[in-house]
Every structure is written in structure tokens, then in C-alpha cells.
Amino acid sequence: MRNVIIIGSGCAGNTAAIYTARANLNPLVVMGHEPGGQLSITSLVENFPGFPEGIDGPVLVENMKKQAETFGAEYVYGVVEEAQLSSRPFRLKIDEEWRETRTLIIASGASARWLGLPSEQKLIGRGVSSCATCDGAFYRGRKVMVVGGGDSAMEEANFLTRFASEVTLVHRRKDFRASKIMLERARNNPKIKFLHSAVVDEIYDVSKNEVTGVRLRNLEDGRSWDQQVDGFFVAIGHIPNTKPFRGQIDLDPEGYIVSHGGARTNIPGVFHAGDVQDRIYRQAITASGAGCMAAIEAERFLEAEGH
Numbered sequence: 001m002r003n004v005i006i007i008g009s010g011c012a013g014n015t016a017a018i019y020t021a022r023a024n025l026n027p028l029v030v031m032g033h034e035p036g037g038q039l040s041i042t043s044l045v046e047n048f049p050g051f052p053e054g055i056d057g058p059v060l061v062e063n064m065k066k067q068a069e070t071f072g073a074e075y076v077y078g079v080v081e082e083a084q085l086s087s088r089p090f091r092l093k094i095d096e097e098w099r100e101t102r103t104l105i106i107a108s109g110a111s112a113r114w115l116g117l118p119s120e121q122k123l124i125g126r127g128v129s130s131c132a133t134c135d136g137a138f139y140r141g142r143k144v145m146v147v148g149g150g151d152s153a154m155e156e157a158n159f160l161t162r163f164a165s166e167v168t169l170v171h172r173r174k175d176f177r178a179s180k181i182m183l184e185r186a187r188n189n190p191k192i193k194f195l196h197s198a199v200v201d202e203i204y205d206v207s208k209n210e211v212t213g214v215r216l217r218n219l220e221d222g223r224s225w226d227q228q229v230d231g232f233f234v235a236i237g238h239i240p241n242t243k244p245f246r247g248q249i250d251l252d253p254e255g256y257i258v259s260h261g262g263a264r265t266n267i268p269g270v271f272h273a274g275d276v277q278d279r280i281y282r283q284a285i286t287a288s289g290a291g292c293m294a295a296i297e298a299e300r301f302l303e304a305e306g307h
Contacts, residue, residue, distance in 0.1 A: 010037020
């Protein structure tokens, strides 16, 4: 029987682990599909407070993990395959083994949707990104490309014009899903060029371990051509990692956890932290703050029950 199980080992999960471990709750952290979360594929983090020279994403999350382990947190590799939250103690099936816990912190994050190109996967963190706020400052005076047609793509493109000399926004259809106001804002930005009815077939250059350009294809006439870019941003949405909790926890239509105040879900004793609930900010520092909130909520919940 555990006092608390934390699902996820990104900034939210690790921070929750630090706080619950310091509270002597001996948390168990399930590391999940992507150990370390989004930061594990981020080469340099320049906007996390306390690191004026920046810090490598994998180093930052590993330091958090070590800090939590210092206070007694236990980490296990694995994913939650099934959850039974209708009665207490809560039960979780982790890699074929059932575990029980008095409280649960869900910090399983949201996975970025990718195009699925082999070159894209090899260049993630080396010029390919899913977060303009995280990586835009690396492209001052350079040319970048954004793929997507929704509000997030327009927002990313507009943000990138603060740094880039030119932003090309590529969308596979003629019509955009973005709201009228976001689309107009992007259209009125002189630095943004629109390229519709087109897809990216290849990202160059894996051999150089950096992005140097792309191969594009027009879906109307089949014509292909190369275009030079220095950065490539994918903005086609995120998938919250909440599958095991469907039908038990309140989720919105896209699968994000619905907050019931603070870090609370609709189930007493189950708390949320980070991108699994946050569709707006998605930053390392906000995820860490949410992990702190969830940990304090869990500690107070257990204390009220006499544990």
C-alpha cells in the first residue's frame, strides 16, 4: 500500500515527487511512455529560473529525479495500463502488476503530434520542435517553418516572428481550422508567408544533425521542391495521456483532465499536474508549479485522513 503514486516523470511528476518525498510520504513514481517528459527531447532550456547559462533538458529532469530520490522517492520504469478509481484504495495496473495507493497524482503529460517522418524524429531537439515558446529564441534572424492549420499554429507562427526573419506556415488544406481572429492576425503579419495545399515529405539534413531545409509537395499538381529553413516547428496539436482514466475522471472532449479547483479532479484523492490538464502554457516551470500544488494537496488529504 502506497501513500501516493505519481504517474509521469517530467517536471510536474518530479516536482511532485520532491515535495511528497520531503513530506515523508515515500512516493512511487511511474516513469511512463516518455521518461523525463518533453524536456527529455529538448537540447537546451534557457527559460527555467536559476540557470543563467541555460541547461540541457535531459540534465534538468535527471537532476530533479536525483533530488527526489535523495528524499526517498522510488522510481519504476513502466506505464499504467489500467486504473480502478471507483473505490479506495485506488488500484493501478503497471506492466501487468497491480499496485494500490491512498492518493494518486496524474502527471502523465501530453504527447505532441508529429508528422511521422523518419527524418523528423531524428532531428527532434536539433532544429525540429513542437514548442515555439521553448525554442523560438534560438532562431534570431533566421528562416523557420511551421506546419499546422489551427489556432496553435497561428500562435506559434506569430510568436516566432519576434525572432525569425521569415516564417513559412504550411497547411495541407486550403481552408484553416484556426479561428477568424487568429487567422487574420497571422495574415496581417508581414513576416509570415502562407503555403496551403502542401505537405512536407522530408526534412534535411540528418547527416549534419541539424535542420537545413525541407522537401515540399503540392497536393494539387504533385510538384515537389526544396526550401531552405533553419528551424522546423510542428503545431498540429497534442494528445493528453489520459487513456487509462477515461470514464472515471472528468475529461474534456480532447481528453485533457478537467480541474475541479487547485490540483483536484472530480475524484477525492486523485490530483492532476502539468500538461495532462494544462493546454495553455505547457512550460517546464508551470508544470513544476503544478506538481508542487498537487503534492501539497495530496499531503493535506492524507493528513486529514490520519495518515
